[in-house]
Amino acid sequence: MSVLASQQNSQIQEARQWVDPLLTEVSKVVVGQKKLVHRLLTGLLCNGHVLLEGVPGLAKTLTVRTLASCIHTGFQRIQFTPDLLPADLIGTLIYNPRDGEFTTKLGPVFSNLILADEINRAPAKVQSALLEAMQERQVTIGDSTYPLPDPFLVLATQNPIEQEGTYQLPEAQLDRFMLKVNVGYPTRDEERSILDAMATSAPRLHVNPIVTPEEIIHARSVVNSIYVDDRVKDYIVDVVWASRDPAAYKLKLDGLIRYGASPRATIFLTLAAKAQAFIDGRGYVTPQDVKSIGLDVLRHRIGVSYEAEAESITSEVIVEKIFAGLPVP
Structure with a gap:
């Protein structure tokens, strides 16, 4: 070390x-x-x-x-x-x-x-x-x-x-x-x-x-200093972008999303993942930190279409499909 x-x-x-x-x-x-x-x-x-x-x-x-x-x-x-x-x-x-x-x-x-x-x-x-x-x-x-x-x-x-x-x-x-x-x-x-x-x-x-x-x-300043690898950063950006353009990531969500997550979601997802690492006593963020907090960061930022509502598909289902379909670094 x-x-x-x-x-x-x-x-x-x-x-x-x-x-x-x-x-x-x-x-x-x-x-x-x-x-x-x-x-x-x-x-x-x-x-x-x-x-x-x-x-x-x-x-x-x-x-x-x-x-x-x-x-x-x-x-x-x-x-x-x-x-x-x-x-x-x-x-x-x-x-x-x-x-x-x-x-x-x-x-x-x-x-x-x-x-x-x-x-x-x-x-x-x-x-x-x-x-x-x-x-x-x-x-x-x-x-x-x-x-x-x-x-x-x-x-x-x-x-x-x-x-x-x-x-x-x-x-x-x-x-x-x-x-x-x-x-x-x-x-x-x-x-x-x-x-x-x-x-x-x-x-x-x-x-x-x-x-x-x-x-x-003081704890917030320490959380801000927690290390996030470039691959994890790319993973976070991919998760948010997949909510806007799922076809680019070969996700079968056509017609189910009315609007995707905003850039604020990218910022909050990174911060929340850092906080999870801090609570666990680690100085670095893992992809599991992102996945564990991702649903709570994204569920209210993705708008589902009328077609999705008709099929009883919620934003939670869409977020779970995004995490299941994207490769983990």
């Missing part, structure tokens, strides 16, 4: 000292859902927003709130409703008749971790207000622009679109989410453990803070 590689490995081990204790602390409250917790951790390490989708009762909100409790940082939970206004989210100008002046009242979005609960229950104008905060990490109120704190992360939950009283999120906003994680039911053994832990009028939901914002920001 070279001296440079040895130094990088020691940097990674030092920077990730809080990772395992954090996962252990979260597991005291959240039974199972290991993939969900790892994806939230990936978003935290990559400074990327995460969208969680699943039917009610799968511990989406509980997991986010527990993760926030394990960090020495600000946390705000915003319940999205059909009558929510942009001012309820970002703040507004309040007129003071005594002084004849306007003062700014900042909204709950000015925090570090934002739990946007049931985000798809709010109308489009609220989603547009959140868009600037997610992308630019700033908010405009009146004529002034206010920067958001660092770290700033939106962890949003939504029920499936078929549920009553929901709105389809705009494609532009979906693309701002680094990951979209489909949250499934626990296994039978996990559900038995949930019964033992939660079937009481006062379940234990207390966890201890494990990590500071400064440690997270």
Whole structure:
């Protein structure tokens, strides 16, 4: 092992000292859902927003709130409703008749971790207000622009679109989410453990803070330095390009894709793969890192055609076919 590689490995081990204790602390409250917790951790390490989708009762909100409790940082939970206004989210100008002046009242979005609960229950104008905060990490109120704190992360939950009283999120906003994680039911053994832990009028939901914002920001700089081989980079680009032009890669997906993934998918797929290597304690990215996180990065960035919908072919199926059809370096 070279001296440079040895130094990088020691940097990674030092920077990730809080990772395992954090996962252990979260597991005291959240039974199972290991993939969900790892994806939230990936978003935290990559400074990327995460969208969680699943039917009610799968511990989406509980997991986010527990993760926030394990960090020495600000946390705000915003319940999205059909009558929510942009001012309820970002703040507004309040007129003071005594002084004849306007003062700014900042909204709950000015925090570090934002739990946007049931985000798809709010109308489009609220989603547009959140868009600037997610992308630019700033908010405009009146004529002034206010920067958001660092770290700033939106962890949003939504029920499936078929549920009553929901709105389809705009494609532009979906693309701002680094990951979209489909949250499934626990296994039978996990559900038995949930019964033992939660079937009481006062379940234990207390966890201890494990990590500071400064440690997270330092870990991000280490994640950025993780090595990605040129062949792995080419593999990532091929995966994204195959979603736009599958015929060029001899994939039989003709007429199934309405639009492919954007260049933002290439960036996020690389970053997420680096985070997976960091969580595993490695200083380099493997093709398996790309494949393990690829579905969550790409599922909400590929639009399926009407023909695909008629055949019940989802974007997840298309992503799986792309990974199955491309040669692994």
